[in-house]
Amino acid sequence: MPEITYRLPQEIKLTSNYPQGAESAKLAERRAAAVPAGVASTAPFYAVDADGGVIVDADGNSVVDLGSGIAVTTVGASAPKVVEAVQEAVSHFTHTCFMVTPYEGYVAVAEKLNELTPGDFEKRSVLFNSGAEAVENAVKIARSATGRNAIVVFDHAYHGRTNLTMALTAKAAPYKQGFGPFASEVYRVPMSYPFRDGNRGGKEAAAEVISQIEKQIGADYIAAVLIEPIQGEGGFIVPADGFLPELVNWCREHGVVFIADEVQAGFCRTGKWFASEHEGIEPDLITTAKGIAGGMPLSAVTGRAELFDKVQAGGLGGTYGGNPVACAASLAAIETMEEWKLNDRATRIEEIVREKLEPLVDELDYVGELRGRGAMMALEFVSDSTSQNPHPTAAKDIAAYCLERGVLILTTGTYGNVVRLLPPLTISEELLGEALDIFVEGIRSVGQ
Known part of the structure; x- marks a missing residue:
């Protein structure tokens, strides 16, 4: 692997008044x-x-x-290519709003995401600011494309702090406590948690989940199944082998959109570009953020072109989504990931x-x-x-x-x-x- 030259001494150095001088x-x-x-x-x-x-x-x-700003500074907090790209970008313009006056950086990031994410089908990408925003928009896309309402999520899940993503998130305190009422049509099912379910096999765990979904919700009512391939805030839970592929297969059979939330696990964090690759699954939609731009605020939804095509013009976007400086940082961060x-x-x-x-x-x-x-x-x-x-x-x-x-x-x-x-x-x-x-x-x- 290439050697990395550091700007700061890589050492523990504590003064007498640490931890708060x-x-x-x-x-x-x-x-x-x-x-x-x-x-x-x-x-x-x-x-x-x-x-x-x-x-x-x-x-x-x-x-x-050992936290990377919660999995954000994957390439380090001041990677040279990212710093250079940000300085160059900000010297030209900080904002135009892609929905008003578009620019190449947004397009280039979308092209790169379409290339890197799992699946060899035709894809599109739309850019936002945060992981929660990406998840929320993935739900919008799934509902628009299917004409259905229900979203299936899992125990121990974390998807964000907005009203909808709080509903999608499992843990009450501190994320949801006192902030309700929450968005409706969200249904929670058990997660494959090998350490706490007797190392039950993935196919067996998936069969139980699918049975519950079919009995309590009904496949024809479900727009999407949303899951973290490795759960983040829930405790870095890795589902048993076979759990994710079984869910994907069921979604394919019933016209349900399979959404992989890779906000924390994506961009080389797990030893592959995306955690979904470990089990060979190809999500219909994949949400990314955190490590995407070397610390600059950026997120994305990437997936099947035919799903995006169902959304009306103006239905997706946001004033700051795909900010030009963040896009420059993202391209530089991805280049750094490849080079190093x-x-x-x-x-x-x-x-x-x-x-x-x-x-x-x-x-x-x-x-x-x-x-x-x-x-x-x-x-x-x-x-x-x-x-x-x-x-x-x-x-x-x-x-x-x-x-x-x-x-x-x-x-x-x-x-x-x-x-x-x-x-x-x-x-x-x-x-x-x-x-x-x-x-x-x-x-x-x-x-x-």
Whole structure:
């Protein structure tokens, strides 16, 4: 794999006043007076620079980033090609609105998405700003194309924070609590969760879901089945082999649109361009965001041309959708992924993570499962291996242990008992190894 030259030293460097020095403390005071408490942050420090696998804060601390801004900075937070592309784009124009005066960047991103996403059928792509916006518009397209209303979603799912996507999301707190009523015609069914359903086979799990769908909703009423090929906020749940293909086959038989939400898993994160490729499925529509543009706000819906053709002119769009600067960043980010072979790097990251963490599953009773693909890996913590009761305190304490020692990691999961690892794919193996060693120390500290 190509060597990467870093702009910042790739190291943990902590001052005596870490984790919140004087400058970060001043910013925290300003924040308290200006930003509502409903916007929460994991870290108490404030970033001023980032590169490769590190974030530097306002007081000069350098910490390892194992979150990538929730899977966004796949190519790093200041990848040279992305920086150059953004600077060049912004020097020409920041906005015209593609719906008013179109420009090549939007078209070029759509062409690239049509090329990279699974399936050799004719495709179209439409650009938006956020993952939730992409999901919401995928639902609109499916309903328009089928003339049906019902949307099938899954337990443990996360699809966004708008009114419709809150309805699609499974977890109540903190995402939905107090924000209803929600959009209607959303139906939830069980997810294949091998760790918690006795490692039941994918085909068996799919048969149960399909039976429930047919009995409780009816195939002729369903516009789309919407699923994350690897669930993100739900706990990095990888469904059993065969689960997704069975659902796709059923959708094909009944004229139901199959939507893959790849907002978190897409763009090399799992060792392939898209997580759907691991099981050889070809979604009718695929939603993307996060890693699509190196940190700039951009999202997309890509899929079968005949579905888009059913939507009336003016039915899709948005003032900022496909912003020209974000489009330039996206093309540069994708070029960086190709040039640096980031799919291979994601696969290598998984090898390193498994080597460090897999022994703990057998060794420690409260480490329930290591799962994931590529650089989208997670550990689920339980009170004990027999009961498998969720142990959210363990995840929280481990994250705090790591943060105190200069490693930023994120918790997740329906039960709050999962620690997820989402490092930038540009992180060095040496720095990743150092961070994982601290993570392992934190895991062991829970049992002491």
